[in-house]
Amino acid sequence: xxxxxxxxxxxxGELAQQCERVAAQLWHSWGVRSxxxxxxxGANHPAQLVLLFALARIGAILxxxxxxxxxxxxxxLVGDCKxxxxxxxxxxxxxxxxxGARNRLAVHPVQALAQEGDGAGAPWSAEGSxxxxxxxxxxxTGRPKAAVHTQANLLANMAIAAGVQEMTPGDxxxxxxPLFHVGGLCIQTLPALHAGARVILHxxxxxDAGLDCFERQRPTLTxxxxxxxxxxxxxPRWRQADLSSLRAVWAGSSLLPPALIEAFxxxxxxxxxVYGATETGPFSIALPPSSAMSHVGSCGWPAPGIEVRxxxxxDAVGELLVRGPNVxxxxxxxxxxxxxxxxxxxxxxASLAADGSxxxxxxxxxxxxxxxxxxxxxxxxxxLGQHPAVAECAAFGVPDDEWGEAVAVAIVLKPGExxxxxxxxxxxxxxxxxxxxxxxxxxxxxxxxxxLGKVQRQSLVQLARDGQHx
Numbered sequence: 001x002x003x004x005x006x007x008x009x010x011x012x013g014e015l016a017q018q019c020e021r022v023a024a025q026l027w028h029s030w031g032v033r034s035x036x037x038x039x040x041x042g043a044n045h046p047a048q049l050v051l052l053f054a055l056a057r058i059g060a061i062l063x064x065x066x067x068x069x070x071x072x073x074x075x076x077l078v079g080d081c082k083x084x085x086x087x088x089x090x091x092x093x094x095x096x097x098x099x100g101a102r103n104r105l106a107v108h109p110v111q112a113l114a115q116e117g118d119g120a121g122a123p124w125s126a127e128g129s130x131x132x133x134x135x136x137x138x139x140x141t142g143r144p145k146a147a148v149h150t151q152a153n154l155l156a157n158m159a160i161a162a163g164v165q166e167m168t169p170g171d172x173x174x175x176x177x178p179l180f181h182v183g184g185l186c187i188q189t190l191p192a193l194h195a196g197a198r199v200i201l202h203x204x205x206x207x208d209a210g211l212d213c214f215e216r217q218r219p220t221l222t223x224x225x226x227x228x229x230x231x232x233x234x235x236p237r238w239r240q241a242d243l244s245s246l247r248a249v250w251a252g253s254s255l256l257p258p259a260l261i262e263a264f265x266x267x268x269x270x271x272x273x274v275y276g277a278t279e280t281g282p283f284s285i286a287l288p289p290s291s292a293m294s295h296v297g298s299c300g301w302p303a304p305g306i307e308v309r310x311x312x313x314x315d316a317v318g319e320l321l322v323r324g325p326n327v328x329x330x331x332x333x334x335x336x337x338x339x340x341x342x343x344x345x346x347x348x349x350a351s352l353a354a355d356g357s358x359x360x361x362x363x364x365x366x367x368x369x370x371x372x373x374x375x376x377x378x379x380x381x382x383x384l385g386q387h388p389a390v391a392e393c394a395a396f397g398v399p400d401d402e403w404g405e406a407v408a409v410a411i412v413l414k415p416g417e418x419x420x421x422x423x424x425x426x427x428x429x430x431x432x433x434x435x436x437x438x439x440x441x442x443x444x445x446x447x448x449x450x451x452l453g454k455v456q457r458q459s460l461v462q463l464a465r466d467g468q469h470x
Contacts, residue, residue, distance in 0.1 A: 001198045002014075002015045002193060002198065002199065003015065003046050003049070003198070003199050003201055004198060004199070004200045004201065004217070005045070005046050005201045006203070010046060012196070015049075015050070015053075018050045019050055019053040019054045019057060020054075020057070020121060020122075022050050022051060022054035022113050023053075023054040023055075023057035023058050023121070023122040024120060024121050024122045025054075025113070025115060026038070026054055026055065026058060026060065026122065027058055027122035027123070028120055028122070029115075030084075030085055030106070031084075032055070032058065032060050032084070032085065033058070033059075033060065033125075034058060034059030034060060034125040034130070035059065035060065035061070035130075035131070036060045036061065036083075036084055037060070037061045037062075037063050037081050037082060037083035037084065037134065038051065038055060038060060038061070038062060038063065038083055038084070038085045038086075038087065039062075039063040039064070039065055039078065039081075039083040039085070039086045039087070039105070040062060040063070040064045040065065040086075040087050040088070040180075041065045041067060041074075041086060041087075041088045041089075041092045041095065041096050041099065042067065042087075042088050042089030042091060042092045042110065043067070043089055043091055043092075043178075043203040043204050044175065044178060044179050044184070044201055044202060044203050044204065045089055045110060045201075045203065046201060047087070047089075047110045047113050048062075048064065048179055049179070049189070049193075050113065051087060051113065052132070052133065055132065056126055056130075056132045056151055057122060057124065057125075057126060058122050058123065058124075058125045058126070059125035059126050059127065059130045059132075060132075061131050061132055061133065061134055062132065062133050062134070063077070063078075063081050063083050063134045063146070064133075064135070064179060064180040064185075065077065065078075065136075065180060066136055066178075066180045066181070067092060067095075067178075067180065069136075071095070071098070071099065071102075073144070074099055075099070075102060075103060076144075077136060077144070077146065078099065078103045078105070079103070080146065080332060080333075081134055081146055081332055083105060084105065084106060085105060085106045085107075085108060086099060086100050086105045086106070086107045086108070087108050087109075087110060087112070087113065088107065088108070088109060088110065089109075089110050090109070090110070093109065126151060127151070128150065128151050128152035128155070129150055129151075129152060130150060130151050131148045131149070131150055132149060132150060132151045132154060133148075133149040133154060134146040134147070134148060134149070134332055135147050135149065135180075135181065135182050135278050136180075136278075137278045137279070137331075145331040145332070145335070146331060146332040147278045147279045147328045147331055147332075147337065148328055148329070148330050148331065148332050148337075149182075149281075149328055150328075152325065153281065153325070153326050153327070153328055154186070154190065154326075155194075156281070156305070156324070156325035156326040157186050157190070157191070157281035157282075157283050157326035158186075158190050158191045158193075158194035159191075159194065160281070160283050160303045160304060160305055160306070160324075160325075160326060161186070161187055161188070161190075161191035161274075161281075161283040161303075162191035162192070162194050162195040163303075163304060164283070164286045164288065164303050164304070165188070165191065165221060165248075165250065165272075165286075167191060167192055167194075167195035167197050167221070168195060168196075168197065169195065169196035169197055170197070170220075171192065171195070171197035171198070171220045171221060172197065172198045172199075172200055172217065172218065172219040172220050172221075172245075173188050173189065173192040173197055173198070173199050173200065173219060173220070173221050173222065173223075174200045174202070174210070174213050174214070174217070174219035174221070174222040175188060175189045175199055175200065175201050175202060175222075175223070176202045176204070176205040176209075176210055176213075176222065176223075176224070176228065177205065177223055177224070177225065177228070177252070178204070181278070182276070182278050182281070182282045183223065183225070183252040183282065184223070186281060186282060186283070187223050187250065187252055187274055187276075187282065187283060188221060188222075188223045188250065189201075191283075192221075200213060200217050200219055205228050205231075207228075207231040207232050207234075207235040208235070208237075210222075210228070210231075210232055211232065211235060211237050211238075211241045214241060214242065214243055214245065214246065215241060215242045218245035219245060219246065220245060220246065220247050221246070221247065221248060221249075221250065222246065222249055222250070223249075223250045223251070223252055224249055224250075224251055224252075225251065225252055225253050225453070226251070226253050226255075226256060226257055226260060227453060229249075229251065229256075229260040229263075229264070229271075230257075230260055233260055233263040233264075238263075243264075243267050243268075243269050246269050247270075247289065248269065248270050248271075248272050248289045248292070249264055249269055249270070249271050249272070250271075250272045250273075250274055251271055251272065251273050251274070252274055252276075252282070253273070255360055255362075255378050255381075255382075256271065256273060256297070257382070257385045258296060258297065258382065258385075258386065259385065259386060261296050262296075265292075265293055265296075270289040270292035270293060271292055272286065272287050272288060272289055272292050272300075273286070273287040273292075273298070273299050273300060274286045274287070274299070274300075275299035275300075275358070275360065276322075277322075277344070277346055277348075279327060279328045279337050279344050280322050280324070280326065280327050280328075280344055280346070281324070281326030281327060282326075283303055283306075283326065284302065284303060284306050284308065284322050284324070284326075285299045285300055285301065285302055285303065285306070285308060285358055286299070286300045286301065286303050287299055287300030287301075287357075288300065291357075295357060297359060297382075298353070298357045298358065298359045299350075299357070299358050299359060299360055300357055300358070301356055301357050301358070302358075303324075305324055305325060306322065306323070306324040306326075307322070307323040307324060308320065308321065308322055308323075308358065309321050309343075310350060310351075310352060311345070313352075314374065315374065316351050316352070317349050317350065317351050317361050317374070317376070318349065318350070319345060319346065319347065319348065319349060319350075319364050320346045320348045320349070320350040320358070320360070321343040321344065321345055321346065322343070322344045322346060323338070323341075323342050323343045323344065327342070327344050328344075329342075347363055347364050347365060348360055348361075348362070348363055348364065349361040349362055349363065349364050349367065349376065360378065361376040361378055361379075362376045362377050362378040366396065366457055367397075368395070368396070368397035368405050368407055369397070369404060369405055370397070370400070370403045370404060370405045370406060370407060370435055370436075371403045371404065371435060372404075373435050373436075375395075375397075375407060375435070375436050377394065377395035377396060377457075379432070379436070380393075380395040380407065380409065380428070380432065380436060380438070381393050381394060381395050381409075383427070383428055383431055383432065384409065384411070384424065384427070384428065386427075387419065387424060387427050388414075388417070389413055389414060389417035389418065389419040390411060390412070390413065390414070390419070390424075391412045391413055391414040391415075391417075392411075392412040392446075392447050393409055393410060393411050393412065393447075394409070394410045394447055394455045394457060394460060395407060395408070395409045395438070396408055396409075396410070396457040396460050396461060396464075397461075398440055398461060398464045398465070400439075406439040406440060407436060407437065407438045407439055407440070408438060408439065408440035408441070408442065408460070408461075408464050409438040409440070409441055409442070410441075410442040410443075410444050410447060410460050410463075411424070411441065411442065411443055411444065412444055412445065412446060412447055413443075421441050424438075424441075425437060425438070440464055442460065442463055442464060444463075447460075448460065448463075
């Protein structure tokens with residue numbers, strides 16, 4: 001069985017037949033040719049995977065749109081990538097029609113992909129070097145760009161990810177994260193299909209549906225992120241939930257709150273971190289189940305076939321560079337993504353342990369330099385995140401006449417909780433050097449984030465400048 005979606009099962013044979021039928025439809029009825037782009041707007045759906053494989057069959061390209069973006073952001077991506085067609089599910093029908101009208105796109109409901117053709121197949125136009133997937137970057141450093149994944153990139157990533165996670169045809173993988181991003185699509189979903197495993201596909205994440213899945217459909221693996229791990233752990237059913245089918249939970253985040261990891265470890269389920277970026281496949285560095293409990297906080301070791309190094313390390317911390325067969329070479333249409341030697345500069349700072357494992361310290365651009373000392377926001381955030389009243393936090397630098405920069409922290413409290421600045425200072429005191437202690441505090445209802453959930457620290461700097469601090 002290849003896919004299970006909302007009570008309907010789809011075998012590998014039927015999946016292959018659907019891909020062939022849709023490829024023929026795209027070629028003969030829609031006029032899609034090699035190199036053309038087709039956009040998708042909707043929640044997770046088997047048709048999105050069928051569309052990807054059908055486009056690959058004829059050498060064309062899928063542009064999945066992040067449904068969390070604003071209409072103007074969709075317009076910018078469509079304007080850059082110029083798809084000729086847009087496929088949507090029922091939930092996004094109105095938005096898709098409006099998007100198509102603004103950008104002169106042919107708009108099709110997902111049901112249109114099930115229409116039978118005249119029986120003629122599509123010519124095989126695929127090559128390893130052919131682009132097959134355009135994935136929007138998060139845009140934390142400026143306007144989002146579309147990373148160009150070739151068929152060879154995706155195939156390499158599938159093999160690497162399936163191998164490290166030891167996927168077999170006997171596995172069942174619960175996919176709950178959105179397929180518009182490489183996390184939901186490429187860390188487990190495509191590798192599982194590459195390995196012949198079963199994918200239990202959810203339209204979107206909900207903690208209730210997730211716990212139901214663990215108990216009734218008995219997946220062996222799943223991928224989560226801090227926000228979904230938190231929702232599961234804080235759900236009233238968490239303590240009684242049957243997690244016994246899970247041999248591991250993989251987490252797609254460079255920094256994981258220790259309390260969430262410990263909650264799963266206490267239930268006997270290892271949390272395995274995987275590090276990567278939209279441009280790196282994303283499967284680059286991974287912490288396997290055998291080391292998950294002994295290396296909490298680490299991203300693990302480079303995956304087979306992946307080269308990793310630190311650029312210009314200072315105090316054993318440097319920018320993480322990645323090179324490998326799953327790393328994209330360009331952004332759409334022709335902007336280089338790597339340097340002349342093929343290294344992708346991640347912008348993340350990391351340290352290398354004696355055993356060869358890597359730990360992420362934070363973003364290079366987020367580094368706070370106060371009085372000549374380097375301060376990594378992650379070490380402050382990790383400690384504050386352990387306070388029982390704190391739901392979320394983010395550390396960042398603000399201009400300071402005496403020190404150059406001073407440490408500021410934005411705090412989001414859990415519902416019904418209250419805590420003073422003095423209490424949080426006391427919580428940090430003795431665990432951090434004095435120069436790392438926050439001097440400015442912002443008390444917010446929510447952290448400003450990108451559509452992919454990354455904290456927008458420059459927005460926090462502006463809030464601090466505007467006087468919204470404690």
